[in-house]
Amino acid sequence: MAGRIPQNFIDDLIARSDIVEVINTRVPLKRKGKEFSACCPFHNEKTPSFTVSENKQFFYCFGCHAKGNVIGFLMDYEHLSYIDAIESLAADAHVDVPHEDNGFSNQNKEDKQPYYKILEQASELFQQELKTSARAIDYLKQRGLSGEIAKQFKIGYAPDGWNFLSGSLGKTTDKLNSLIKTGLVVTKENDKTYDRFRDRIIFPITDQRGRIIGFGGRILDQGEPKYLNSPENTVFHKGYELYGLYETKQALRKIDRIIVVEGYMDVVALAQHGINYAVASLGTATTTEQIQKAFRTTHEIVFCYDGDNAGKKAAWRALENTLTVIRDGMIAKFLFLPEKEDPDTMVRKEGKEAFEQRIKNAKTLSDFLFENLKSEIDISSTEGKAQVASKANALIQKMHNGFLKDLLIEELSTLVGLSQQLLESKISTKIENKKTAQTLTKPARGQQISNNKTRLAVALLIQNPILASHHTVPDMFKHAANKGLQLLHTLQQTIASNPDISAAALLERFRDGEHENTLSTLSMLQTPETENDNTVTEVFKEVIERLHREERSEYLKNKLENNEQLSPEEWNEYLEKPNK
Ligand SMILES: [Zn+2]
Numbered sequence: 001m002a003g004r005i006p007q008n009f010i011d012d013l014i015a016r017s018d019i020v021e022v023i024n025t026r027v028p029l030k031r032k033g034k035e036f037s038a039c040c041p042f043h044n045e046k047t048p049s050f051t052v053s054e055n056k057q058f059f060y061c062f063g064c065h066a067k068g069n070v071i072g073f074l075m076d077y078e079h080l081s082y083i084d085a086i087e088s089l090a091a092d093a094h095v096d097v098p099h100e101d102n103g104f105s106n107q108n109k110e111d112k113q114p115y116y117k118i119l120e121q122a123s124e125l126f127q128q129e130l131k132t133s134a135r136a137i138d139y140l141k142q143r144g145l146s147g148e149i150a151k152q153f154k155i156g157y158a159p160d161g162w163n164f165l166s167g168s169l170g171k172t173t174d175k176l177n178s179l180i181k182t183g184l185v186v187t188k189e190n191d192k193t194y195d196r197f198r199d200r201i202i203f204p205i206t207d208q209r210g211r212i213i214g215f216g217g218r219i220l221d222q223g224e225p226k227y228l229n230s231p232e233n234t235v236f237h238k239g240y241e242l243y244g245l246y247e248t249k250q251a252l253r254k255i256d257r258i259i260v261v262e263g264y265m266d267v268v269a270l271a272q273h274g275i276n277y278a279v280a281s282l283g284t285a286t287t288t289e290q291i292q293k294a295f296r297t298t299h300e301i302v303f304c305y306d307g308d309n310a311g312k313k314a315a316w317r318a319l320e321n322t323l324t325v326i327r328d329g330m331i332a333k334f335l336f337l338p339e340k341e342d343p344d345t346m347v348r349k350e351g352k353e354a355f356e357q358r359i360k361n362a363k364t365l366s367d368f369l370f371e372n373l374k375s376e377i378d379i380s381s382t383e384g385k386a387q388v389a390s391k392a393n394a395l396i397q398k399m400h401n402g403f404l405k406d407l408l409i410e411e412l413s414t415l416v417g418l419s420q421q422l423l424e425s426k427i428s429t430k431i432e433n434k435k436t437a438q439t440l441t442k443p444a445r446g447q448q449i450s451n452n453k454t455r456l457a458v459a460l461l462i463q464n465p466i467l468a469s470h471h472t473v474p475d476m477f478k479h480a481a482n483k484g485l486q487l488l489h490t491l492q493q494t495i496a497s498n499p500d501i502s503a504a505a506l507l508e509r510f511r512d513g514e515h516e517n518t519l520s521t522l523s524m525l526q527t528p529e530t531e532n533d534n535t536v537t538e539v540f541k542e543v544i545e546r547l548h549r550e551e552r553s554e555y556l557k558n559k560l561e562n563n564e565q566l567s568p569e570e571w572n573e574y575l576e577k578p579n580k
Pocket of ligand 1: 041042043062063064065066
């Protein structure tokens with residue numbers, strides 16, 4: 001993916017941007033010695049463990065281990081794709097993103113601007129149409145919506161007719177093409193086209209920056225389908241977006257909680273009644289990405305569903321996805337409305353206060369988890385208990401470590417009558433198994449590193465690429481059995497072909513590769529060795545030399561074991577027995 005935008009451009013862009021400035025406009029930072037810190041935007045906390053290094057242009061959280069460079073931050077914080085993060089940085093720097101013309105056609109190469117433009121124009125037309133359609137206005141009025149709310153959510157109306165949009169916006173081939181690419185216009189087999197949205201109330205869906213990326217359309221009378229969405233396309237990725245999130249952020253400076261509902265109409269109706277913190281997942285299931293996105297905006301999410309079976313099922317899927325995301329300090333609750341009711345009908349019936357009371361009384365995550373398991377499995381028998389234990393274990397295992405996880409284990413232990421230790425051991429064995437499968441896993445807060453020369457060398461080099469010009473990494477590391485040595489060699493090669501590369505740009509080269517995690521952890525690692533500028537060069541030289549001697553010794557030993565001849569020099573070297 002990275003190949004399409006020239007690597008030099010990305011290096012420059014990273015060098016031009018200041019991570020402190022980029023983060024500070026989103027998460028206010030405080031200077032703390034050489035670095036900056038804040039309460040982490042990726043997990044909830046009271047004492048700051050989120051650190052930004054101005055020198056290295058990296059960020060790291062000691063609480064949740066979120067880490068990376070400025071591109072990584074934008075991707076995580078604003079939930080942008082890699083390309084979008086680069087585009088966002090480039091826009092701030094007032095430069096255009098060049099694309100390598102490599103002769104291959106691929107959709108990421110596309111310029112998205114025409115799509116945003118056509119979507120915006122379509123939205124304006126739909127809004128104008130609403131003003132002239134008495135039927136559509138009536139419909140919204142019946143639903144209790146004011147003109148003000150309609151305007152705030154840019155609600156529009158797509159008139160009945162096959163060629164409203166293509167007729168008014170699709171006059172040139174390029175524009176018609178944009179209409180087709182964004183799904184507003186559909187092509188028939190005989191190359192004729194027609195409008196996707198006809199005789200529908202139109203709800204524009206916006207991204208984080210408020211750009212329109214798609215539409216949802218609701219039918220006015222009876223008919224199928226009741227709701228129709230824009231299809232997925234280059235700018236619209238359903239599972240990542242939350243309808244109403246942009247409007248919520250516009251309306252509130254501090255968002256205490258977000259309520260996740262199913263439909264556009266629910267979001268708008270709730271806003272009409274002063275509950276302006278509702279968002280809709282654009283499908284029945286709320287995805288992990290959507291939950292993460294919501295938790296970046298607030299620390300409490302209330303999932304709201306119809307109390308029928310379909311609602312319960314959707315809620316359970318949301319619970320499963322929440323477990324993989326939730327951390328201490330975050331709250332997830334579940335609100336079930338009476339059958340046949342949705343937030344729209346409910347809030348119109350009982351008003352803001354009663355509805356907010358429901359939100360307040362929503363079920364906690366643990367209550368919903370255990371009540372649901374108990375309702376499915378008869379827990380009076382030993383077999384039932386075992387079944388609950390194994391089901392709950394499988395879910396709890398996916399969680400991040402923390403008090404919430406401990407408390408759920410404790411509750412499970414009381415419920416099934418197994419000791420906490422036993423349950424914990426079952427959960428942790430599974431985690432251990434997973435861990436040993438990975439090589440060179442991340443050290444917790446720099447422990448181990450001082451004993452591990454390879455890690456130290458990698459940390460020094462990724463943090464100070466200039467070191468590669470002071471001391472060469474031996475060629476033999478390329479084929480070393482130790483993956484860390486191979487990595488050192490790769491780093492050296494990368495730096496050699498870009499001698500001025502910054503640390504953050506160097507890290508960028510390894511995005512999505514097998515070493516990404518190791519490198520981003522080591523890039524923020526602080527040890528006495530990595531912190532003292534004066535000694536960094538000497539330490540690096542020394543550690544590389546030691547690693548080299550060890551590697552040589554290993555090589556000679558292998559040679560002997562394979563009954564190969566050693567030269568007199570090699571014998572001398574071998575007998576010196578370099579150790580440590
Ligand atoms: Zn964190």
